Amino acid sequence: MSLFVKFWGTRGSIPTPGPRTERYGGNTPCIEIRADDQIIICDGGTGLRELGLDLLRRCGKQPLTLHLFFSHPHWDHIQGFPFFVPAYLPANTLHVYGASKQDRTIHDLLSGQMESVYFPVNFGELGSRLITNDLDTTAMVGNVRVTAFRQTHPGDSLGFAFEHDGRKIVYSTDHEHDLLLPDPSLAGKHPGELRPIPEEMIEFARDADLLIADGQYTDSEYQKKIGWGHPRATTVVDFAVRAGAKQLALFHHDPMHSDAEVDTIVALCNSRAKALGSKLVVFGAREGIELKL
Ligand SMILES: [Zn+2]
Ligand SMILES: [Zn+2]
Numbered sequence: 001m002s003l004f005v006k007f008w009g010t011r012g013s014i015p016t017p018g019p020r021t022e023r024y025g026g027n028t029p030c031i032e033i034r035a036d037d038q039i040i041i042c043d044g045g046t047g048l049r050e051l052g053l054d055l056l057r058r059c060g061k062q063p064l065t066l067h068l069f070f071s072h073p074h075w076d077h078i079q080g081f082p083f084f085v086p087a088y089l090p091a092n093t094l095h096v097y098g099a100s101k102q103d104r105t106i107h108d109l110l111s112g113q114m115e116s117v118y119f120p121v122n123f124g125e126l127g128s129r130l131i132t133n134d135l136d137t138t139a140m141v142g143n144v145r146v147t148a149f150r151q152t153h154p155g156d157s158l159g160f161a162f163e164h165d166g167r168k169i170v171y172s173t174d175h176e177h178d179l180l181l182p183d184p185s186l187a188g189k190h191p192g193e194l195r196p197i198p199e200e201m202i203e204f205a206r207d208a209d210l211l212i213a214d215g216q217y218t219d220s221e222y223q224k225k226i227g228w229g230h231p232r233a234t235t236v237v238d239f240a241v242r243a244g245a246k247q248l249a250l251f252h253h254d255p256m257h258s259d260a261e262v263d264t265i266v267a268l269c270n271s272r273a274k275a276l277g278s279k280l281v282v283f284g285a286r287e288g289i290e291l292k293l
Helices: 045-060 106-113 200-205 219-224 233-243 259-275
Strands: 004-010 030-035 038-042 065-069 093-098 128-133 138-141 144-151 156-163 167-172 210-214 247-251 283-284 288-291
Touching: 004 045, 004 167, 030 045, 030 156, 038 045, 038 144, 106 128, 128 233, 144 200, 156 200, 167 200, 200 233, 210 233, 233 247, 233 259, 247 259, 259 283
Parallel strands: 038 065, 065 093, 093 128, 167 210, 210 247, 247 283
Antiparallel strands: 004 030, 004 288, 030 038, 138 144, 144 156, 156 167
């Protein structure tokens, strides 16, 4: 009765292959959560392609039922979908969840990137049974309770809390916490001072065993990127501390950050958690690692 999480893509904005990023990985967002026999996928960045191939290796010709949750349709979160082989196989069923945007359903948003000018295979040629769900606030996937929450991002994004058998994983990427602060430029200047994260946001992550959260910018980078849709990593630490999360996986690494720079951000975030008197463990989400909760 455990929850398993595997990171298939951890990079934000655009894939970054190459030696500078080989430890944390260059594929865009995709994570897999397994609970009992349920397979849940968050986001369809380029990491989804590898996950699809691995599912075929693991499960052979056995029909698959998969649940895909999309935080939002920005390119880095959907660009792996046309290369997700299980979507092409008639024996498989894909439940797809996400929010509508300007009267375009999640079905329209996913199929848009497969129009003939962009991609040679039409969306209608996907062989699997595709069931799209405009996500409201909660859903059940087997015994996993899913709660969606609206985040601060250009065009909006959704975060998701997954609860199963007393365990909780929260996936919160592309969320600019700092814009919710009373004064983003002043709050939290002192390392021992928590930034005032709004209470309703904290409730979604309350007591999470694992919080996977966008931590794209350093404090100094953020000053030039206010309103771009991503937070300071240190603000996310405060969020995790306030929520009482046990572990924080920094995610959606900036495409400009090398492995060494991500290491530095992780070390700084652990120091901040310690300075706040918290036992929170902060680590950088790394492509290929699997955790058991
Ligand atoms: Zn993104
Ligand atoms: Zn985005």
